[in-house]
Amino acid sequence: MLAPLRYSAFRYLAVGRLVNMLGNGVAPIALAFAVLDLTGSVRDLGLVVGARSLMTVLFVLFGGVVADRVSRRLVLVGSNVLGALTQAAVAALVLTGTATIPLLLALSAANGIVSALSQPASAAATPQTVPPELIQQANALIRLGINAAMIGGAALGGLLVAAVGPGWGLAMDAITFAVAALAFTGVRVAASPAKSTNTGIVADLREGWTEFTARTWVWVVVLGFMVLNAALAGGVHVLGPVVAEDTIGRSAWGLVLAAETAGMVVGGLIALRLRVRRLLLLGVVCMLAESFLLLGLAVAPTIVVLLSAGVAVGIAVEQFAVAWDTSIAQNVPADRLARVYSYDMLGSWVAIPLGQIAVGPVAAAIGTRDTLLIMATLVVLAVLGMLASRDVRRLEVAAPTRAGTAAPITPVDTGPSGGPTTESTEPATRA
Known part of the structure; x- marks a missing residue:
C-alpha cells in the first residue's frame, strides 16, 4: 500500500499536492464569503467564480501541450509561484477593504489561467514517479493526502471566515501556493519524449485529440461529467453558501465541506x-x-443531513477518481498523457462557468429549492448516460506489463537519502 513512498520524486509530488489542497480547502469558502460581504449578490459570486473556471477552460489545452513538451517540474513550480502572487493580491484587496468586483474578476481570471497550466502537468506527473505496477496505489495515496489536507482546509476556512474574516483565508491560500512550489522543485523525472519533437502546437493538439477520441469510454465519461460538474458547481459552490448563510451558518458550512473530504479519505483507504x-x-x-x-440542501438543510450527505459523497467520489486516473494511466502513452488529460479537463469543465453564472438568475426566477432539485436530477441523468455505454461498463483494469499498454517512465529509487535524481526508460508507443 505504501510502496510508492519509496520513490523520492513521488514523495515530493505528494507533499506539493497535499499543501496545494490545504489552501484549496480554505480558498472557495473565503472567496465566496468575501464576495457576499462585499455586495451580498449571488449573481456577483457566480461571476467571480465563473471567471476563474472560464479561463481554466480556455487555456487548459495549451497547458496540456506545455506539460508534454516542457519539464513538468518547471510547469508545477512556475504555476504555483504565479498562484501565490495572484492569491496574495486578492487577499491584500480584501484585507485593506479596497476590493471591487471588477478587480476580483480580473484576479480570478488570472488564477484560472494558472490553474490551466498546472493541472495537466500535475495529473500527468504521477505515472512518471513510480513503476507501472504501483500506479493504482500511487493514485490512491495522492488522493488520500489531498483529501486529508482538504479536511483541515475546509474546516479551517470556515473558522477563519467566521472568526477573523475571509481575507485571512485567502492569505493562507497564497502561502500554501508558495510552499507547494518549493516542494515541487524535488519532482525530478525525465522529460517527456514529446519535448524532443519539432511539431507545432496545432500538430500536438491534433495528436492529443486522436488519443482522446480513440477510446469511447474516455469521451463518454467526459461528456457525462460536463453535465455533472456544471450542476455541482452551480448547486454546491454557489447556492450552497447562500443556503448555509440562512440555515446552518458559515462555520458549519465549512464543516460540511470538511465532512465530504473526510469521506474521501475513507474512500481513499478503500481504493x-x-x-x-x-x-x-x-x-x-x-x-x-x-x-x-x-x-440535502434542497429538502433538509440541517447540519446532520448535510454532514451525512457530505461523507457519503466523499466516499463515492474517491472510488471514481482513483478508477479514472488508473484507467487513463494504463491506457494512454506517457508522452501524450498530459494532452489527453487536458482534453478531459476541457470537456469536463467547459460547462462549469455556465452553471456558476446561470444558477443565480435561475434561482431568482424559480426559487433556490427547485433549482437544487433540478441540479440533482441532472447529476443522476449524467451518470445513467455514462452507464449506457458498453465500453464504460466493460473496461477492465489492465495488467501493467501487457502488450499494448504504455508504461510510465520508471524512476530509480535513490535510497533513504531521498535524493531527487531519477533515470528512466522511454515508453513505447501504443501497439
Missing part, C-alpha cells in the same frame, strides 16, 4: 485495497451519490 476488474464501472456507479448533497 488502496480495492481489487475489482471493472474498476471504471464501479467508479461511475458511485457517482450517483453526488446528488445527495444537492438533495
Whole structure:
C-alpha cells in the first residue's frame, strides 16, 4: 500500500499536492464569503467564480501541450509561484477593504489561467514517479493526502471566515501556493519524449485529440461529467453558501465541506485495497451519490443531513477518481498523457462557468429549492448516460506489463537519502 513512498520524486509530488489542497480547502469558502460581504449578490459570486473556471477552460489545452513538451517540474513550480502572487493580491484587496468586483474578476481570471497550466502537468506527473505496477496505489495515496489536507482546509476556512474574516483565508491560500512550489522543485523525472519533437502546437493538439477520441469510454465519461460538474458547481459552490448563510451558518458550512473530504479519505483507504476488474464501472456507479448533497440542501438543510450527505459523497467520489486516473494511466502513452488529460479537463469543465453564472438568475426566477432539485436530477441523468455505454461498463483494469499498454517512465529509487535524481526508460508507443 505504501510502496510508492519509496520513490523520492513521488514523495515530493505528494507533499506539493497535499499543501496545494490545504489552501484549496480554505480558498472557495473565503472567496465566496468575501464576495457576499462585499455586495451580498449571488449573481456577483457566480461571476467571480465563473471567471476563474472560464479561463481554466480556455487555456487548459495549451497547458496540456506545455506539460508534454516542457519539464513538468518547471510547469508545477512556475504555476504555483504565479498562484501565490495572484492569491496574495486578492487577499491584500480584501484585507485593506479596497476590493471591487471588477478587480476580483480580473484576479480570478488570472488564477484560472494558472490553474490551466498546472493541472495537466500535475495529473500527468504521477505515472512518471513510480513503476507501472504501483500506479493504482500511487493514485490512491495522492488522493488520500489531498483529501486529508482538504479536511483541515475546509474546516479551517470556515473558522477563519467566521472568526477573523475571509481575507485571512485567502492569505493562507497564497502561502500554501508558495510552499507547494518549493516542494515541487524535488519532482525530478525525465522529460517527456514529446519535448524532443519539432511539431507545432496545432500538430500536438491534433495528436492529443486522436488519443482522446480513440477510446469511447474516455469521451463518454467526459461528456457525462460536463453535465455533472456544471450542476455541482452551480448547486454546491454557489447556492450552497447562500443556503448555509440562512440555515446552518458559515462555520458549519465549512464543516460540511470538511465532512465530504473526510469521506474521501475513507474512500481513499478503500481504493488502496480495492481489487475489482471493472474498476471504471464501479467508479461511475458511485457517482450517483453526488446528488445527495444537492438533495440535502434542497429538502433538509440541517447540519446532520448535510454532514451525512457530505461523507457519503466523499466516499463515492474517491472510488471514481482513483478508477479514472488508473484507467487513463494504463491506457494512454506517457508522452501524450498530459494532452489527453487536458482534453478531459476541457470537456469536463467547459460547462462549469455556465452553471456558476446561470444558477443565480435561475434561482431568482424559480426559487433556490427547485433549482437544487433540478441540479440533482441532472447529476443522476449524467451518470445513467455514462452507464449506457458498453465500453464504460466493460473496461477492465489492465495488467501493467501487457502488450499494448504504455508504461510510465520508471524512476530509480535513490535510497533513504531521498535524493531527487531519477533515470528512466522511454515508453513505447501504443501497439
